[in-house]
Amino acid sequence: MAHTYTDANFESDVLKSDVPVVVDFWAEWCPPCKLMGPIVEEVAGEIDEAKMKIGKLDVDANQTTAMKYNVMSIPTMLVFKNGEVADKIVGSMPKEKLMEKLAPHLA
Amino acid sequence: MRSVAIIGSGPAGWTAAIYAARASLNPILFEGSEPGGQLMTTTEVENFPGFIHGIQGPELMQVLREQAKRFGTEIVSAMVESLKQVEGGFELVSNGQTYRAQTVILSTGATAKRLGLESEKRLYGRGVSACATCDGFFFKGKNVIVVGGGDSAMEESSFLTRFAEKVYLVHRRDSFRASKIMQDRVKANPKIEIIWNSEVTDILGEEKVTAAVLKNIVTGETREMPIDGVFAAIGHAPNISLVQGLVDLDEKGYVVTLPGSTRTNVPGLFACGDVQDAKYRQAITAAGTGCMAALDAERFLSGH
Structure with a gap:
């Protein structure tokens, strides 16, 4: 299951995580985000939590975090390592391609 | 079979x-x-x-x-x-x-076609967007450019005024090919300014879009315009x-x-x-x- 990240838990669950964290920035009104939703869920189910955590952040309800990281287009996925942005993946894509992009970041 | x-x-x-x-x-x-x-x-x-x-x-x-x-x-x-x-x-x-x-x-x-600029690729997701519906939200109170002269350019410009402070509609001709009802809506919208006979020749910015270079096709003049976002609707x-x-x-x-x-x-x-x-x-x-x-x-x- 993909995690749910918010402005409130971002620091503890993402920035202070021991393993890399992928955050999928999305919104209800964004059709390509909704296409990516099930793909992100699937990927989250396949990647070992000890190697990488995956979760979603609703930009509408959590604008502080979205603004802080300059998210200006969704879907955007940010990969966080030790509290820093290690990669930025913009746009929707098939599952295989997403897996390929995440592979180098697995702990 | x-x-x-x-x-x-x-x-x-x-x-x-x-x-x-x-x-x-x-x-x-x-x-x-x-x-x-x-x-x-x-x-x-x-x-x-x-x-x-x-x-x-x-x-x-x-x-x-x-x-x-x-x-x-x-x-x-x-x-x-x-x-x-x-x-x-x-x-x-x-x-x-x-x-x-x-x-x-x-x-x-x-x-949808892209402008075909190197900077457009580099700044994609950093102010350059291919989806006004998805990304309009991120331009609250900001200034954006929409490039194009057809129905989709009119629709995107009108839609973006819900969020943006100002929408500059840049078109390379001196008239639109869009349907009249869509044109009228754009021309009546005080938040939209039409820039005729012009094209975007470059998009500037390091981490995110900060300006666009506009070229007037008739006079050949170029100018830099501070801007936060660029949306292409060029067919x-x-x-x-x-x-x-x-x-x-x-x-x-x-x-x-x-x-x-x-x-x-x-x-x-x-x-x-x-x-x-x-x-x-x-x-x-x-x-x-x-x-x-x-x-x-x-x-x-x-x-x-």
Whole structure:
């Protein structure tokens, strides 16, 4: 299951995580985000939590975090390592391609 | 071997599926990489007959999909990677699986063109956007440029004024080709400023877009304009990678169909919607040709 990240838990669950964290920035009104939703869920189910955590952040309800990281287009996925942005993946894509992009970041 | 395979899931594809399914042809439809097609990134569709108060683009596509499903269309939520002619029909490969069909209805549509600038690629997702519906939200109180002169440029400009402080509509000619009602709406909107005879030749910024370089085509003058976002709505190109080398294309790359039909030069291969229409490109004309393709395929099959 993909995690749910918010402005409130971002620091503890993402920035202070021991393993890399992928955050999928999305919104209800964004059709390509909704296409990516099930793909992100699937990927989250396949990647070992000890190697990488995956979760979603609703930009509408959590604008502080979205603004802080300059998210200006969704879907955007940010990969966080030790509290820093290690990669930025913009746009929707098939599952295989997403897996390929995440592979180098697995702990 | 199946009788009908439909490639693409815009208004053309779903309408073809509805007709083919109702004719008991048991169609299989491949949704492709952008299910629902271009209407998925629009908001209100006001000119599709049957909806007095308009309908949201994604909702319309959902309804068409359900309707096609109700009559037994088999739906594959994947792209077709290859298409070739074989004895008695066609062979399609999707997600590693092979499918065979006597007829193929090609409804792969068209994709929005980009400006084609190096900086546009670099700043994509950093102020450069391909989807006003998705990204308008991030430009609250900011200034943005929309490039283009057709209906989609008008729609995006109007939509973006919900968020942006100011929308500059940049067009390379001195008049729009958009429909009058859309033009009037744009011209009456105090938040939209039209910049005629100009094009965006570069987009500037390190981490995010900070300015655009505008060139006046008449005077040749260039100037830098501070800006936060750039949206391109400069037309579409047909999605033909699957049929290149298989079927006749016109000089613009659109699939050629016989006048008054959806037949291509390849027997059993029919094309409908934007992939074969450089002229009208409306949801309703796509649906109309989708219907024609299903009827043409049905006639073709009964002759075999």
